[in-house]
Amino acid sequence: MAAFKAFWNSPVGPKTTHFWGPVANWGFVVAGLVDMQKPPEMISRNMTAAMCVYSGLFMRFAWMVQPRNYLLLVCHASNESVQLYQFSRWAKAQGYLEKKEPEGQH
Amino acid sequence: MAASKIQALWNHPAGPKTIHFWAPTFKWGISIANVADFSKPPEKISYPQQVAVTCTGLIWSRYSTVVTPKNWNLFSVNVVMAGTGIYQLARKIRHDHFSEVQVPAKE
Numbered sequence: 001m002a003a004f005k006a007f008w009n010s011p012v013g014p015k016t017t018h019f020w021g022p023v024a025n026w027g028f029v030v031a032g033l034v035d036m037q038k039p040p041e042m043i044s045r046n047m048t049a050a051m052c053v054y055s056g057l058f059m060r061f062a063w064m065v066q067p068r069n070y071l072l073l074v075c076h077a078s079n080e081s082v083q084l085y086q087f088s089r090w091a092k093a094q095g096y097l098e099k100k101e102p103e104g105q106h
Numbered sequence: 107m108a109a110s111k112i113q114a115l116w117n118h119p120a121g122p123k124t125i126h127f128w129a130p131t132f133k134w135g136i137s138i139a140n141v142a143d144f145s146k147p148p149e150k151i152s153y154p155q156q157v158a159v160t161c162t163g164l165i166w167s168r169y170s171t172v173v174t175p176k177n178w179n180l181f182s183v184n185v186v187m188a189g190t191g192i193y194q195l196a197r198k199i200r201h202d203h204f205s206e207v208q209v210p211a212k213e
Binding site: 017020021024025027028030031032034035038041042044046047049050051053054057058060061064065 | 124125126128129130132133135136138139140142143146149150152154155157158159161162165166169172173
């Protein structure tokens, strides 16, 4: 009970934007996980590449911002993993990860 | 005079030498990527992804006005992001439910 109260009243808790902003960003992770089940032709190269850079930058941001935001950090670390995986699926489907000469349509 | 103003900006604690500048600035890349994808066929649009883009854009637009100080850069990037998400969703919904008569949308 005391732990819950501490969380509830925390300066980065559910009464603050420091909590709900990162919660909103978990939507990207969930969307990425769902999209992992889909065929790679549906993956957007532009969006996935942008996400990889975006989450990389925001991992650093979450670490450096005051107060340090671990929820945001974990969110973007997860998204980075998911988006890198999706990007590799896209690249493989395009033939970029073959050992021989890739055709690479796009 | 102008030089010292530029120097002040350059050395600002949330200026271009810091992540506080580049992370929000790069967030524009998501909107740019989405705009580039406007020309893609709607079959390739991902509902979960565009819902995520729209919702985060809307939530962060709201929150950027309640933080101190108000962050208009963060506000504008998220408004535009939500806008691109809504447009992509509209394209896909229109394609899936309001155009094809023969083949039902598999999604």
